[in-house]
Amino acid sequence: MEKQDYIWLCVLALVVAVLPLAIRNDYYIGVCVFAALNCLACIGLSLLMGYAGQISLCHAAFIAIGAYSSAILTVKAGWSPWTAMGAGIGFTAIIALFVGVPSLRLKGHYLAMATLGFGSILHIVSVAAVPLTGGPEGINNIPHLNLFGLKLDTDKHWFYFGWSMAILGLYFALNLIHSRIGRGLRAIHGSEDAACSLGVNTAASKILIFIISAVYSSVAGSFYAYYVRYIDPGPFDIMHSILLVTMVAVGGMHTIWGAVIGSTILTLLPTFLSYVSEYFKEIGFEYTPDYDILLYGGILLSIMLFLPDGLLDGINRLRNKLARFVIYPKKTT
Amino acid sequence: MELLRVNRVNHFFGGLQAVRDFDLTLREGELLALIGPNGAGKTTVFNLISGFYKPSEGQILFMGKNTAGLRPHAVTALGLARTFQNIRLWNSMTVLENLSISQHYRLGYGFIGSILWNKSVRESERAARTSAEELLEVLGLNDYVDEYPKNLPYGLQRRVEIGRALTIKPKLLLLDEPAAGMNPNEIDQLIELIRWIREKFKLTIWLIEHQMRVVMSLCERIKVLDFGETIADGTPAEIRNNPRVIKAYLGDEG
Structure with a gap:
């Protein structure tokens, strides 16, 4: 990990620590918890997309596997939440291996299609396998998660816990990309032929990173189940997979930090827009909520049009542009 | 033989x-x-x-x-x-990183080391960097260690590739x-x-x-x-x- 990454990690931790002091409303705290969970999933996806150069349209399915494993094993089998989450991770890793081995032989659109197919199969299973998943009615009364005897039952608890986990996941991911495994992945992204001619086992590396990124999603899914304490197939459909990919792309695919920024902004944006509309209503300028969606789409569209490499890249470019206007005092000799 | x-x-x-x-x-x-x-x-x-x-x-x-x-x-x-x-x-990688890939693949540490980045990992990373720098020195490329390959003239790019x-x-x-x-x-x-x-x-x-x-x-x-x-x-x-x-x-x- 580089020095800059350490600094930004500290900044992020600081923001997380003080943010609940500024937000009084529990609802907004809750939205921030979802941002943390999306962030966790997006970090994993960014490892796969940005570093290994592979696309996946089935990460919502891995979130679902984590969430359903946790829910079923705690509610129906009476396991403890942490054990159930561990089982979910193991289960996800095995499924990711079976999905990854055949589909990672494919490239580009074909890989996207294969993962899309897997994602929709899993969604259909979660709707149709009523005895196991409860079907469209879902599973209720999922137990609370205990952290060293502390019951995580308020939004504020979850805010701190969720973001701590996101920061920990970020720390692991940043280490990983600077390790030999990460360098191997970047080499594959650059030129697969050159990578394997230098001894990088390309197939094994791609499958490994696919499994790692699936596990990130699975953990996010388990936390989702323990936080909301009720799950149904709704949030795990294809659209959510696409949303995750969009978050990574909006933030910027070239660094893990892009995933953090993209997932946070896209999770908070709808809430922010409805907050804005409330404000306009108060000053006597009312519009229907449909305009929120229009605005949301417009913002997405303009980011992709004008900042195709993501927000983070846009910020860097802006900084470089501004730097040209800074007049440095001439050194007198 | x-x-x-x-x-x-x-x-x-x-x-x-x-x-x-x-x-x-x-x-x-x-x-x-x-x-x-x-x-x-x-x-x-x-x-x-x-x-x-x-x-x-x-x-x-x-x-x-x-x-x-x-x-x-x-x-x-x-x-x-x-x-x-x-x-x-x-x-997208510097000349030094280009020459590091295969060496890093010979480093012994595994997945756990990669995410925790403990002391032995740091040491083997440093050793790999040193040996890549030595090779660049031998090939007369020590001025371009942190340069990106695309910025080098064609002849030097070939030299880097042979070095790699x-x-x-x-x-x-x-x-x-x-x-x-x-x-x-x-x-x-x-x-x-x-x-x-x-x-x-x-x-x-x-x-x-x-x-x-x-x-x-x-x-x-x-x-x-x-x-x-x-x-x-x-x-x-x-x-x-x-x-x-x-x-x-x-x-x-x-």
Whole structure:
């Protein structure tokens, strides 16, 4: 990990620590918890997309596997939440291996299609396998998660816990990309032929990173189940997979930090827009909520049009542009 | 000692026979050139030897081990390095990082070390960096350690690519048209470099080349391919006067 990454990690931790002091409303705290969970999933996806150069349209399915494993094993089998989450991770890793081995032989659109197919199969299973998943009615009364005897039952608890986990996941991911495994992945992204001619086992590396990124999603899914304490197939459909990919792309695919920024902004944006509309209503300028969606789409569209490499890249470019206007005092000799 | 033996290798792309009955024995320390008109199957032979293609028929023994059907990274692990016809450096990584990839792949630490980044990991990373820097110094590239390859002139890019191949500590080095696109001055430097690394690293080198100046001044032995078939094998003087070679390159007289 580089020095800059350490600094930004500290900044992020600081923001997380003080943010609940500024937000009084529990609802907004809750939205921030979802941002943390999306962030966790997006970090994993960014490892796969940005570093290994592979696309996946089935990460919502891995979130679902984590969430359903946790829910079923705690509610129906009476396991403890942490054990159930561990089982979910193991289960996800095995499924990711079976999905990854055949589909990672494919490239580009074909890989996207294969993962899309897997994602929709899993969604259909979660709707149709009523005895196991409860079907469209879902599973209720999922137990609370205990952290060293502390019951995580308020939004504020979850805010701190969720973001701590996101920061920990970020720390692991940043280490990983600077390790030999990460360098191997970047080499594959650059030129697969050159990578394997230098001894990088390309197939094994791609499958490994696919499994790692699936596990990130699975953990996010388990936390989702323990936080909301009720799950149904709704949030795990294809659209959510696409949303995750969009978050990574909006933030910027070239660094893990892009995933953090993209997932946070896209999770908070709808809430922010409805907050804005409330404000306009108060000053006597009312519009229907449909305009929120229009605005949301417009913002997405303009980011992709004008900042195709993501927000983070846009910020860097802006900084470089501004730097040209800074007049440095001439050194007198 | 015999380093590489290729026994009657055939390779087909669908119905097209790209390589026919290719035989070769390469002894340690030799410098062999493979030449032939465009489309003769030279690069296909390299791809077969380095594991990018699996031969349709035949046997490839590298240091006594059959490598036919092994994947490229496994062949590399046995000590066989190659460069590519069109330079394939990683342009998003610095020169130093380009030379680090294979070394980092030899580092012992695993997945847990990668995410926790503990002390032993830090030490082995530092050692790998030092050894890459040493190699760059030896190759005279120490001014470009943190430069991106795309910013270097073509001749230096080729040098970096050869250096990168050397990082796996090969016994046999395959060079696919190293002089392609170079000016005469760069070609002279390349000839020097190949001679020098051969001495310094005790390498066996096999190269594909169109530039006759490189072939004639470096190689003791030349093999000529045409339409996938070996049409000549001998010293530069023999090849120069071989009527089949002249015919393959220049066509029939009259």
